Amino acid sequence: DPISLRSFYDGNFFGLLNPIGVMSGLLSVCMVVFHGATYLNRRTEGDVRKTAKKLVFSVGIVFLILLTVAGSLIVFYTRGYTLLSVGPSPELNILHNDVVRSAGGWFQSYFIYPWKFFGPALAYAGIFMALFATYFNWRNFAFWGSAFAIGGCIATAGFTLFPFIMPSSTNPAESLTIWNAVSSQYALNTMLYVGVVLLLIILGYKIFAYHSIWGQKPTLSEEDVEKNKHTFY
Missing domain, CATH: 1.20.5 (Single alpha-helices involved in coiled-coils or other helix-helix interfaces)
Structure with a gap:
């Protein structure tokens, strides 16, 4: 609402079940289960450890696939946002953003800020580290590999959205950024x-x-x- 500046959800429940939304949910579940499996493999014994070790490999492979598919959706399918300019006092004039939407817009910023590639690189490196370490029974390395994978995934999401915090699908110019969302x-x-x-x-x-x-x-x-x-x- 541009008058009261209150946020409202514009849509219905089924609108949440879009490809990128479903993929993000599945990816989050795999991320948590993968980390939990490496922890159980590290801290338990007997049948529980054997089950956890199998789970690391099965969920880890699904994790890799979903991460790749989600990245492909972001690059080729999702219309990303690009912030062209803000008002003279962005912390006060929160509705004065100049935003455009374009296919692959989220990914374009990676070429402007190459340091953003650190996020997905860390995620992939962490997953492979956990899988190889689990295969050789290096349980501590496997656990930390899964921790790096989680950090990389979360960093990738943050880096991709930057400088946006909550994009507005109704009116892109009213999206929350790191400037106009300041407390x-x-x-x-x-x-x-x-x-x-x-x-x-x-x-x-x-x-x-x-x-x-x-x-x-x-x-x-x-x-x-x-x-x-x-x-x-």
Whole structure:
């Protein structure tokens, strides 16, 4: 709404089921399952580890395929946005963007800013690293490979959208960018203080959970879970 500056979803549920939306959802599921499988392969024993190892290979291959297909859709199918100019005070005049849409528009910025290729390169390198490390039973390297793959995928999404944060399909000129979506100094300070407190709480909980589960041995068996079911859950 250009008057109240409130955002509204313009569409229906089935509009979310577009090719790039479905592909992004499947890719996210594969990314999480792949990382979880490498972690179980690293931290468990027996049948659970064998199942996790098989899952790393099967999901990893699907992960590679979906990542490639999603990238192809972005390059050849999706109409991307290009920000040509902003108003004299972009943080105040949020509706004064000059935006054009074109096929492959999201990918064109990669040639203007070559450092953006670091994102997809890290994603592919992380997946291959995890697969090869799992094959040779280098479980720690496999886990960190999957972590790099996740970082690369998220970085690729951010690099591709930059400088957009939330593109508007209804009116591209009203898209949110890193300039017109900036918050006030008061809100930023408040979130900083709240974030510090919550971060300390989460850090304390993580240290307690890590010590409770992994303090005795680096891996878990089914017997360990049964013996400590009141502590682990």
